Amino acid sequence: MTAQGFLLLLELVGVFAFALDGALSAMRAAHLDLFGVVTLGIVTAVGGGILRDVLLGELPPATFRTWYYLATATAGALTAFWGHRLVSRMSRPILVFDTIGLSLFAVSGAQLAVHAGVGAGQAILLGGLTAVGGGTLRDVLVRQVPTILTGGLYAVPALAGAAVAVTGPLLGLEAGVAAFAGGAVCAGLRVGGVLGGWRAPSAPRSAREGLDG
């Protein structure tokens, strides 16, 4: 398998994991029919990458240039729809699939942005957007406040993983090693954050009073 092929495989694993995650979250959040579940699974899986490609001006987005992504996303969402009994026997299935997608997309999104020629800071931000964008679109569609705003550490692991993947090579690390390290950092922070209940400081309660509309 070539390096190119290996990267595509990793991307598709991320797409499948996010489609599963998105479809499971959607079934929990709202009473949807088959098409609603599949639509939200696909949006979760490919939304972040589409936002990244639009902002980079790489149009049509990668999602629309081959059939791999959409087919994989549909398969993931259908697996969630028909296999949810099996999946729900896993311990914390949404966390598992979400962490896989988040880590793979943060790193691959950041690397694609670097190749497109934007600066390091912007590449890190676009890596984070690739990772959290699809889930945020899904949350907006089912009228939940997005996880990035309330869910403890969600965007931070993605940004940290993207930062390792982008800055590693600048510091002399091999790109593959930096990508692997970035993915591990993202997954570690995400899982540690959820299991350990790590929280960012909240806006003081007083901030909600005394301001005009």
Added chain:
Amino acid sequence: MTAQGFLLLLELVGVFAFALDGALSAMRAAHLDLFGVVTLGIVTAVGGGILRDVLLGELPPATFRTWYYLATATAGALTAFWGHRLVSRMSRPILVFDTIGLSLFAVSGAQLAVHAGVGAGQAILLGGLTAVGGGTLRDVLVRQVPTILTGGLYAVPALAGAAVAVTGPLLGLEAGVAAFAGGAVCAGLRVGGVLGGWRAPSAPRSAREGLDG
């Protein structure tokens, strides 16, 4: 009238119908002022086409290249705002206008995507997005769960109509005939689905329990 002019006329009929539909739905869903109603009518009418043009990289979108689309959308929304008494005497006015817009946009969106050079599967998807995108944006802005997720058969007729318009010519059908057939399939499935109460299978209730957050 040239073929070009006939296609533009059809597009503008779709824009007008969707602006009426969007403004009427918006007035039902939320207490809005004149500018809110007109804004939502315009968003419903041109949102799907803008999303399609962004994804195809055809920028600025067609909506911004002439004044026809925005003027027609504004006229449709104002007709709904001032003429709603007249309109509400029709039987099911929202269904009528929505079906007209859905059918015209599914077919024209798919054909534009084919001309832009994407594959057949992606053209069908972009046809569907052209048809349902504007209404979905409107639903998000007035905080309703989008019709594509809950409203029975809504995206399916659009995708079916787009599929007929895209695959017909590949099977030797004349483009105009395929477009007409695609529009008829979309309208038939949509109206039949609403009047007949056709529903897609729902996510099993058990899927809403037993999953972690």
Added chain:
Amino acid sequence: MTAQGFLLLLELVGVFAFALDGALSAMRAAHLDLFGVVTLGIVTAVGGGILRDVLLGELPPATFRTWYYLATATAGALTAFWGHRLVSRMSRPILVFDTIGLSLFAVSGAQLAVHAGVGAGQAILLGGLTAVGGGTLRDVLVRQVPTILTGGLYAVPALAGAAVAVTGPLLGLEAGVAAFAGGAVCAGLRVGGVLGGWRAPSAPRSAREGLDG
């Protein structure tokens, strides 16, 4: 200071004011942690400009081409998070910062659109979108009905200011003078509208009944 530098400075003042405004509104609307507040401040500050650049096809958007915008937006949001006690002693701080951002963005967005070569009507619309787009994205993310739909005169001052900035030079006015006049018109209409309670006509109550779904 060059004219170019002066324009950039004005843009950054607008970004800072909108980031403050966005972070303050977000703290009022939902219980968010530090990262949620900063995210919403940044979205409010740069969202409108990103939407404009995407629609103009100027990609990557200006926001991603330098680090100035993102750094300024982050500083504004952090100021709101840590300094909200101080800020809330001001009379109507959200109105003040919002009006500054609205006026600067309506004018600069319209001028950028003119330079990108679109027609006058579209440039006015894109100026309005630059001004209200970021706040609308923020409202959608925290599940509020956007101010553009319900908040009395909000989009109208932005469109009026953009119209003055665009049409002034066509009528022989110097560009800088037209821009200043446009900003003053926008700020005057916005502040006058809020303090004077000006309202656009509402959709008649009867419009909410007698329509099918």
